[in-house]
Amino acid sequence: MVLIKHIIRQYHGFVIAGSILVFSGLAIFTAVVPGIRVTLSLYEQLQTLTRETETLASKLSYLESLDEDKLTHQLQDLVGALPLDKSIPSIFATIDGLAAQSGVSITDIVLESPGSIATGSAINAAAFKSSGSPELTLSIAAQGTLDEMRHLFGQIQNVRRLLSIKNFNVSINASGFVNFRGGLVTYYRALPANLDQSTQALPVITEKEEVLMGKVASMESLSQAMISRSPVVSGTGKTDPFSR
Amino acid sequence: MNPATDINLLKAKTALSPTLVVLERHLHIASYVVLVGALSASLFLGVGYVILRSKLGLLISNKQKYVSLIANQSRKEVLLVLIKDRLSVLDKIIASQKNWVVAFDLIARVLGGQPLNSFSVNDEQQVSMSITVFSIEEAISLVDRIALEMHEKKLIRPTLESLRYGTDGSVDLSIVFIPTL
Numbered sequence: 376m377v378l379i380k381h382i383i384r385q386y387h388g389f390v391i392a393g394s395i396l397v398f399s400g401l402a403i404f405t406a407v408v409p410g411i412r413v414t415l416s417l418y419e420q421l422q423t424l425t426r427e428t429e430t431l432a433s434k435l436s437y438l439e440s441l442d443e444d445k446l447t448h449q450l451q452d453l454v455g456a457l458p459l460d461k462s463i464p465s466i467f468a469t470i471d472g473l474a475a476q477s478g479v480s481i482t483d484i485v486l487e488s489p490g491s492i493a494t495g496s497a498i499n500a501a502a503f504k505s506s507g508s509p510e511l512t513l514s515i516a517a518q519g520t521l522d523e524m525r526h527l528f529g530q531i532q533n534v535r536r537l538l539s540i541k542n543f544n545v546s547i548n549a550s551g552f553v554n555f556r557g558g559l560v561t562y563y564r565a566l567p568a569n570l571d572q573s574t575q576a577l578p579v580i581t582e583k584e585e586v587l588m589g590k591v592a593s594m595e596s597l598s599q600a601m602i603s604r605s606p607v608v609s610g611t612g613k614t615d616p617f618s619r
Numbered sequence: 620m621n622p623a624t625d626i627n628l629l630k631a632k633t634a635l636s637p638t639l640v641v642l643e644r645h646l647h648i649a650s651y652v653v654l655v656g657a658l659s660a661s662l663f664l665g666v667g668y669v670i671l672r673s674k675l676g677l678l679i680s681n682k683q684k685y686v687s688l689i690a691n692q693s694r695k696e697v698l699l700v701l702i703k704d705r706l707s708v709l710d711k712i713i714a715s716q717k718n719w720v721v722a723f724d725l726i727a728r729v730l731g732g733q734p735l736n737s738f739s740v741n742d743e744q745q746v747s748m749s750i751t752v753f754s755i756e757e758a759i760s761l762v763d764r765i766a767l768e769m770h771e772k773k774l775i776r777p778t779l780e781s782l783r784y785g786t787d788g789s790v791d792l793s794i795v796f797i798p799t800l
Contacts, residue, residue, distance in 0.1 A: 396646075529720045
């Protein structure tokens with residue numbers, strides 16, 4: 376005991392400095408280092424939240440700048456071009472309208488593998504083609520003059536119920552009368568199964584898309600009345616986006 | 620001298636060597652530096668934490684406000700998402716549509732008034748046409764017109780599939796090409 380007291384008395388300078396160092400070291404490892412970790416984590420949270428808030432602010436600003444009636448009208452035009460379901464009556468109405476406009480006589484229409492009549496419930500992966508939407512293939516036979524056929528081909532691209540000619544065969548008899556048989560493709564697209572309305576950035580309609588919408592709107596609608604205009608939005612708790 | 624009754628009032632002599640004295644002084648300085656550093660860091664972190672925490676609270680409150688305001692605009696949002704979804708597909712479909720009127724006009728130019736028997740287009744956009752002309756000269760002229768259209772890049776890969784010369788001087792031609800639509 377006497378020896379310890381002697382050592383402390385003799386080396387008290389080292390003892391005090393050592394104690395301070397030990398205390399400081401403990402404080403650094405038990406308080407400062409965890410404090411740095413917590414503060415950094417808080418800073419990262421703050422950065423994330425700042426980005427989210429900015430996204431939400433711009434989203435709100437963009438949404439406020441949009442006209443709801445205009446959006447509804449634009450969606451109706453697009454649904455006319457790309458219905459929510461197969462909308463087989465609208466296909467027939469469109470082809471009938473095209474035939475009437477061009478003067479050709481439709482002699483046969485065959486819808487290949489129509490599957491489920493109503494909705495996209497029976498859509499399988501194979502139905503999705505390069506367009507990214509399910510397709511329906513038709514085979515059409517028609518009669519008329521070559522000029523009428525040319526007019527029909529010109530009109531097909533200008534109708535709102537989109538049709539694409541995949542292949543065709545034209546035979547001309549001695550009197551100049553034309554028999555046409557062609558394969559056409561038409562499209563439909565069901566509503567997305569889930570409309571995510573979280574804090575994701577809102578897609579903005581680009582100028583190119585505005586032009587595309589203008590083009591679709593300018594297309595002649597020969598079957599608008601037959602296309603379902605009351606889609607049910609599922610998975611969001613909201614139902615009809617067209618409803619008031 | 621009796622050791623039991625003697626009192627030594629002199630300070631006990633320090634046994635520290637000069638090196639240890641210097642070391643002790645340096646250790647003192649280092650310990651104070653570390654202590655001050657630890658205290659400063661604690662203070663800095665504490666103040667930083669309080670500031671960040673208050674900013675976080677403010678941002679959370681702002682976020683909730685925006686979420687609530689956006690919820691009022693949800694119908695527009697749904698409409699917009701649906702429009703975007705359909706536009707992405709419509710763009711591809713419209714881009715894939717071919718203007719076959721161009722092919723009709725091309726065929727008319729190639730024929731140059733000659734009667735056409737038939738023509739067809741397959742899935743690869745290959746046009747196959749069958750023509751009857753009434754002399755070799757007309758057949759040559761037709762081939763020249765095809766060559767001209769190819770030169771002007773209106774069609775590619777023209778191929779004469781078959782040629783039949785009839786006893787009446789007529790020539791049946793079967794020609795295949797791909798129009799540039």
